[in-house]
Amino acid sequence: MPVKRRTPDPDREPTTSVPAGALESFAATVRGAVLAPGDEAYEEARRVWNGMIDRRPAVIVRCSGVADVVAAVGFAREEGLSLAVRGGGHNVAGTAVCDDGLVVDLSAMTGVHVDPDAQTVRAEGGATLGDVDRETQLFGLATPLGVVSKTGIAGLTLNGGLGHLRRQFGLSCDNLVSAEVVTAAGEVLTASAAEHPDLFWALQGGGGNFGVVTSFEFACHEVGPEVSGLFVLHAADHATEVFQLLREFAADAPEEAAVIPFLGFVPELEAVPPEQWGDPMVAVLGCHLDPGDAGAAVLEPFREVGTPIADLSGPMAYTDLQSMLDEDYPDGLNYYWKATYLDDLDDELVDLLVERWRASPSTLSTVDVWQLGGAIADRPQDASAFWHRDRSYLLTFEANWEDPADTDANVAWARESIDAVRRLAGAVGGYGNFPGFHEDPSQTLFGDNLDRLVAVKTRYDPENLFRLNQNVQPRTDASH
Numbered sequence: 042m043p044v045k046r047r048t049p050d051p052d053r054e055p056t057t058s059v060p061a062g063a064l065e066s067f068a069a070t071v072r073g074a075v076l077a078p079g080d081e082a083y084e085e086a087r088r089v090w091n092g093m094i095d096r097r098p099a100v101i102v103r104c105s106g107v108a109d110v111v112a113a114v115g116f117a118r119e120e121g122l123s124l125a126v127r128g129g130g131h132n133v134a135g136t137a138v139c140d141d142g143l144v145v146d147l148s149a150m151t152g153v154h155v156d157p158d159a160q161t162v163r164a165e166g167g168a169t170l171g172d173v174d175r176e177t178q179l180f181g182l183a184t185p186l187g188v189v190s191k192t193g194i195a196g197l198t199l200n201g202g203l204g205h206l207r208r209q210f211g212l213s214c215d216n217l218v219s220a221e222v223v224t225a226a227g228e229v230l231t232a233s234a235a236e237h238p239d240l241f242w243a244l245q246g247g248g249g250n251f252g253v254v255t256s257f258e259f260a261c262h263e264v265g266p267e268v269s270g271l272f273v274l275h276a277a278d279h280a281t282e283v284f285q286l287l288r289e290f291a292a293d294a295p296e297e298a299a300v301i302p303f304l305g306f307v308p309e310l311e312a313v314p315p316e317q318w319g320d321p322m323v324a325v326l327g328c329h330l331d332p333g334d335a336g337a338a339v340l341e342p343f344r345e346v347g348t349p350i351a352d353l354s355g356p357m358a359y360t361d362l363q364s365m366l367d368e369d370y371p372d373g374l375n376y377y378w379k380a381t382y383l384d385d386l387d388d389e390l391v392d393l394l395v396e397r398w399r400a401s402p403s404t405l406s407t408v409d410v411w412q413l414g415g416a417i418a419d420r421p422q423d424a425s426a427f428w429h430r431d432r433s434y435l436l437t438f439e440a441n442w443e444d445p446a447d448t449d450a451n452v453a454w455a456r457e458s459i460d461a462v463r464r465l466a467g468a469v470g471g472y473g474n475f476p477g478f479h480e481d482p483s484q485t486l487f488g489d490n491l492d493r494l495v496a497v498k499t500r501y502d503p504e505n506l507f508r509l510n511q512n513v514q515p516r517t518d519a520s521h
Contacts, residue, residue: 129193
């Protein structure tokens with residue numbers, strides 16, 4: 042898909058500049074590249090996945106290892122610079138890059154090591170889902186991550202992490218065993234259940250508020266190499282029927298199965314005649330961990346709703362399932378996503394979803410309903426910073442569009458749609474990986490865990506250096 046990025050203003054420079062001498066001295070202390078406006082690689086380095094993000098940092102530090110991260114955090118603190126952390130660069134809010142400040146860029150730190158005997162994997166902070174899946178699948182293992190292989194593991198995990206394995210094995214953050222963290226003070230800590238357990242608790246869903254996570258250690262599970270994949274496209278007039286089926290399916294579905302029905306428009310697939318490209322549709326994406334007939338039978342009802350426009354379901358490699366949506370989310374497209382949790386999918390809500398979807402100004406946008414429950418709900422709400430465990434579904438309005446001139450209309454559609462749903466009973470909260478531009482209060486994400494997060498923030502980042510996120514502000518009174 043050709044993508045039109047927002048045209049940058051070549052004359053716009055950061056309003057904050059770092060003295061040349063200070064920058065040279067700093068650059069001599071790190072092994073990675075240190076980039077400033079005017080440097081050859083600067084323009085490319087400041088770009089992120091979301092094409093509507095056009096920010097100009099004063100400094101970008103492409104870290105080669107943990108020592109570079111420590112130096113970069115110290116330099117930002119000493120120079121009074123805002124600090125952004127780039128892992129995969131895929132957070133839809135664009136928090137991987139900032140205006141005028143310093144970007145700690147981990148994108149070169151992608152190492153992944155699997156311990157098949159312990160069934161764990163350790164991955165550096167710049168690794169993507171695809172990097173991790175490639176290595177773990179060599180041993181028939183996987184850890185729960187997302188559904189697009191180009192997504193970075195860092196932001197995904199720190200904000201919770203929903204993927205195909207969510208109902209069987211929980212969120213990405215639920216499978217975190219330990220994390221290596223560079224704090225605002227420049228300390229390198231290991232956070233786990235045994236070491237700095239308060240910090241470890243906060244990293245499991247509390248966002249990027251507490252430091253730079255330079256590596257993640259996850260528990261792995263026996264998955265693949267094949268699973269039963271579900272990807273079926275139906276005509277849009279089956280939308281209500283599909284969501285009613287989801288309601289019935291969710292009542293007693295096995296935890297090995299998870300589905301995501303969504304409203305959208307037929308993509309340009311080889312399996313679909315070109316004359317149907319762009320037609321309204323309701324699709325269902327999902328999987329069952331059993332690649333055989335038993336797993337396929339559980340998912341079969343979603344394939345029998347009508348005569349499919351296309352049906353790509355069947356046994357498939359787990360890595361193929363994980364990358365199935367990659368082409369739908371190219372670098373440089375414009376994205377604005379907002380989400381809320383649902384207790385139920387009653388007929389009034391389904392009608393509203395169809396109505397709001399039809400009002401979308403872009404045929405690239407979707408309305409997605411993620412089936413939750415299972416292992417997500419098995420953990421107590423205060424077992425980690427991730428609060429919204431007890432909900433049945435996550436609803437997402439994904440505004441995706443090509444022309445920057447259409448930005449206002451698409452952002453307004455997503456915001457108005459979420460607001461309309463939140464006025465109904467049983468809709469609550471938000472999700473840190475689909476956060477709009479963080480305009481919702483932090484309580485929306487963290488619920489009754491917010492006070493405990495404030496205490497952890499106050500201990501590890503009392504000056505709020507890590508604030509370009511869904512910010513948890515530290516206490517400023519003398520009592521801490």
